[in-house]
Structures are given as C-alpha cells and as structure tokens.
Amino acid sequence: MTDFDPSTHPHRRFNPLLEEHVLVSPHRMKRPWLGQVEAPQTTTLPQYDEKCYLCPGNSRSSGVANDPYEHTYVFENDFAAVLPAPAPAAPVAPHRLLSTEPVHGGCDVLIFHPRHDLTLPQLPHSEVLRVVQEWINLYLTRGRQEGTKYVQIFENKGSIMGCSNPHPHCQTWTLSAIPTIPSKELASLRRYSGGEPSVDGAPSGPKGRPCLLCEYAHLELSQESERRIVAKNDHWLALVPWWATWPFELLVLPYRRHISSIADLTGDEKDSFARILTTVTVKYDNLFQCSFAYSMGIHQRPIPPPENSTVLPDNDEDNIAHLHLHFAPPLLRSASVRKFLVGFELMAEAQRDLTPEQAAARLRACSENHYLDSTRSTA
C-alpha cells in the first residue's frame, strides 16, 4: 500500500478547543471548477458618504447624530440583540426541555476611523493601536458592569458576510451568560491544564499547569519549516490551525507568555498585536486582490478580574483562558468563489479540500504591502 500523504489522502483532524473533527479531502483540489473566476474588485469607496450612518456627523436611524469624531468612535447599537438589566424572571418551565434563561447585556458599535474607505489593513499603525486600545477600554468598562458574565468583541467584514455597511467597524456584545463556543473552549483549556506538560519550551498557564494554546503555539514553532505558520513577530503568532475549517482560517495569539486577556498586554505586546493585525489583514487582501471578507472574534478571559484586585480569589479559574483571535473567511479560490457551509457540514461534520498547510503556504507567499498601496516600498 502507498504511504499516507496528508495532501493526497482523505483524513480527519481533531479540534481540541471545540472537541470536533474536520474531514479533509485534499484529493478533491484536483477537481475542475465550474464556477466563474472574476476580475479583481476595483470599486472605490468615497472617503465620506453622506448616506452612511457611521460617517462622522451623520444621523443614525435612531435620529441621533454621530460626533465629528477624528479617530475611533463608540456608540450603543440602536437595535441591540440584548437589552440592559433587569430582565424579567422567566416563568416556570412545563418541562426541563422547555426552559428559558432570561439574558441581559448590551451591544456596542466601534467605528475604526472617520474614513469610510479605510479598512483595518489600510490604517496606519498608530490608528490600529487606537483600535486595540478601544477594545481594551470596552472589555474593561463593559466587563465590569453589574451582572456581566461575558464580553464578545467581533468584526464582520464584507457583504458576503452579510455586513450591510462597508464603513470599517466592529461590535461588542456584553451578556449575562457565557455563550456556547467560548464556554466549550474554556472547558477544553481547563481539561488540558489537568494533564502533564508535553511541549518543550512552552510557557505554562496559572499555577504552573500546562496551557493548551501555549503548548500548541510552541508545538507549531518547533515543527520542521513551521509549515502552518503565516506570520510571527516579537510577541504574536498567526497560523492556519491544524484543525481549520474555513479555507484560509487563522488563529492569532501571543506565544511568549500565557496572557489571559487584552487588559494584560504590556505596551510592547499591544504594539506587536497591532502589527500582526496589519500583517494578516494585508496578506488577506493581497491573496485575491480584493477587500477580503471575514468574521473575526476575540476569545479571552470572559470578563476582567474585579478592579484593584492584585490577587485573584481562589475560586477564580478564568485566567486559564489564553487570549486569541479567530479569523473565519469564506473565500476559497478567488475574489468571487466562496466556500458554503451547507449540506454535509450542517448535518454531519466540517469539511475542507485545501489542506491547512497549503493555505498557510499561500498566505505566507503574499506580500506584506497592500496591493492598493503604491506609496509603501515593496521591501
């Protein structure tokens, strides 16, 4: 029998964060593509759009006008998915299969910059740093509100991701419960910390216990040719995880020490964070020469520790969280050929054709200079 070749033979890989498998069918990359491949996107947006409800000074649907802001700008979402406390108590359930859990919280919008046309990869470093600082502010202020159990920061970019306004922005949803996905990840991190350290050179989590993500990051760094790694700087790493389900999915995380949340970043680590965000989003745009659509989410400690607490209470195990970002981009073969998450994937299991190693190689080969930016030198 022939030897196993991960770029030829169908196989499954395990996602230790969600305890799910992904089916990899690399031999299918050879099938002909019947869909059309379109020319690179060339539409240019105006710097200011009088009809955009996110541009400075414009009115939103609530009637309130945005400030004439000059950098980032935060406001509460006019149609929030959750509402402020108190939530009415739920009625007694007729059966445990029909029980209702009331939830409260808030939804904020964070606009990255006054310019309607400048996405994250096009912003200067100083402006990306301001976005990072706003994330920290939102995490601390929202996370310390009475009854808050979780803060989710996420960005939804591109019309194929259902994003109706191209003005670059992200959202923060604050909830009185820890949502399904981060809750599963925290359980996996907790379980992993009960085992023995198994990767040389990896930092440890709280109480010297092994951290799944510290160990995974160092395992990838130790692999011959670092073949799933896309970018690396002083403190941060971007890689296509072993278990990626989206074609060009990325996991972005600090690797030098165990860091539980963005509130714990030093000045250097923040600077590095802003730089790796630019690196990966520029590579994304360059991959198919288009404004690359994605959903991005920050996973970290559900809420910050209480203010002025120098030592965590004994029952606080949340520092087991390891700060990381997921990028879930749908494009597959070109600016106009996307992956659909349907059929077998909705009913049975995630599936991919392109291997994570092939995806990482493609992204590594992309320039760090934005394809629209003729002013930066091509180093």
Added chain:
Amino acid sequence: MTDFDPSTHPHRRFNPLLEEHVLVSPHRMKRPWLGQVEAPQTTTLPQYDEKCYLCPGNSRSSGVANDPYEHTYVFENDFAAVLPAPAPAAPVAPHRLLSTEPVHGGCDVLIFHPRHDLTLPQLPHSEVLRVVQEWINLYLTRGRQEGTKYVQIFENKGSIMGCSNPHPHCQTWTLSAIPTIPSKELASLRRYSGGEPSVDGAPSGPKGRPCLLCEYAHLELSQESERRIVAKNDHWLALVPWWATWPFELLVLPYRRHISSIADLTGDEKDSFARILTTVTVKYDNLFQCSFAYSMGIHQRPIPPPENSTVLPDNDEDNIAHLHLHFAPPLLRSASVRKFLVGFELMAEAQRDLTPEQAAARLRACSENHYLDSTRSTA
C-alpha cells in the same frame, strides 16, 4: 417589573441534542429592514436541459453517460469527498494535538426524477415514495459495506446554499467514522435514556428506557395549542424545535413509536413519511412564493444492524437513535432576504430574532397546495 414574554424579552434556550444554547432576541423583529424585498421568483426551468449533467442520457464530467432513467437514479459522485478502502495508515503523530485519522468510504448522488424542473414538493406522491425507498436501499447497501461506520443522507437545495445544479437530487456520504454532529446527538440520546421517563403518553426507547425525541415529540403535542407544530399526520410530526437556530428550521420525526432508522419503517409509516415531506416542502415554497432553499439531513442509527440478525448483540446500543430529519433553510424575510450565520454566531453562539413559535405560526398558515400548481384544488 413586567412579566416575562418570550416574544418580547431576550432569552436563551437550550438544544439538548447538541448541548448548545441559542440566543433569542425577539424585540429585534421590530427593527426596520434596510435590505430590498424582491418580487417572487418566476424563472421557469426546462423539463430537460441538454447542458445538465444530471438529466437522463447526458454525459457527466467523468465522460460516463447517465442511463435513460425514468424514476430515481443513483451513481457514485465523480469527485467524492472520501475514497474507497483501503486508506493508507497514518504516520506516527509528533504530538497528540497533531494526530491524523485516515478515513474511507464513498459518495453517491441520488437524482429524484428525470424532470429537470420538478423539486420534491412538486413530485407526485408515488415518486416521493420511490425517493424514500432509494434512501432505504442506499442506507442498507452502503451501511453494510465492510468498514462502514456511518451513512449520511442529505439534500442541498438552491443556489444560495451553494448548490450548482438545480436538477433535484440529494447525496449520500458513507464513512469509516461517525461524524461530529450525529456523534454528539447519539451521546445526548444515550445520556437521556439513563434518566426517568417524564412525559405522559410518550413511547419508550430500547429496554423501556426514555427516549429524548419520543418524549420531546409528545411534550410538544401536549402543549396548549401545539404551538411549535407545523404539520402532523398518522405517524409523522414536523415542528420548529424549541431550540431552532435557522429562522424556519424544522425537525421532522415519527412520533407513534420509537423508530431507529428508515429501514425499520412499515409500509404505512413510509407512506406517511412521503406525505409529510410533501407537506413541509410545499409549505416552504409557499412561504415566500419561491423554490425554498435548504439543507436537509437524515439522522438515524449510524448503520443498519447485520443482515439476518433478529436479535441485536448485547453491545449494540445504536437503536437508541431516533430517526429524524433536520431542515436548515436560510431565508428570513422574503425570497431574497436571508440570514447570515456570521459574526457573533461564528464566534460565540447561535442567535435568532423571530421566535420558533412565530415561525411555526407562519408555516402553519401556509397552504398545503403548491403556489405554482393550478391543477390541484385549493382545499
């Protein structure tokens, strides 16, 4: 404080099959819709398309020509996601986080009917019955092949679900492993069977133990006004589950007795099955007067018991499965306004605005006569 109203106040519901929550934000139904609402779809497809690789007699990309079939037609997918056994053995993993599980199996395509233009809701009852019988044949023959651990039957309908050919068909993927989602469901059914029966009048699963889906079906039937139920006939029930994530998601299942797989259906139960498939797909098309897109999957016993086995071996617990179908349709407000599963949902938790009760009421109100069918009487 005001009383809790599930159609007004944000809350979470629990999905006992996948052990996940869904965030319900019913107050958001009041927000204005900025997207366009388009006219009903009126494109008519030809009865035969010479360029369609699924029409009778036409050639597929492999060069093989389809038979001049007159009812259903099955062939192996020319670009299968998994390949026949044997699969080469995987190399030793450098670390358990990087381990590879080889997988083998096969992928079949089942064409419902020679007519290029007739979808499931438009087929006469006798032809839907033939489709049901083909599902049973595929489940038995594929499920009894050496090394098979799982058979997944699913249909992907509509171009917004990435389905590139409108000729009505479904697929069967056979695998040497039980995929993530059915595996989670089996674990939930097993756990539930360890408890005490708690719904009056519900049938029991194997060994007289309670079955999650038998009990859930009867719980819904016992609720005042059966308000999540969309359709019911002699043996089958269609309902918007308490924990639905897609706007018009449906769970379709037999409710009179515990049935583990389509191979166990009696003649009457098969007939009833075909009829409820017609009822729900006709209602779907009528909802927005369009060919309603969805992914559908059949969940059941992973593979049939060994042939000629009258008694199951003691270690075979797979009859704990309760046959059911999931319909996951993306449309939200009209034929052209869809739900996107992005942002918060990809990073944190499923979320919906329309409540399952509101969705069920909308579907109940839809006629059982297809909007394009002027020959059937409007009863």
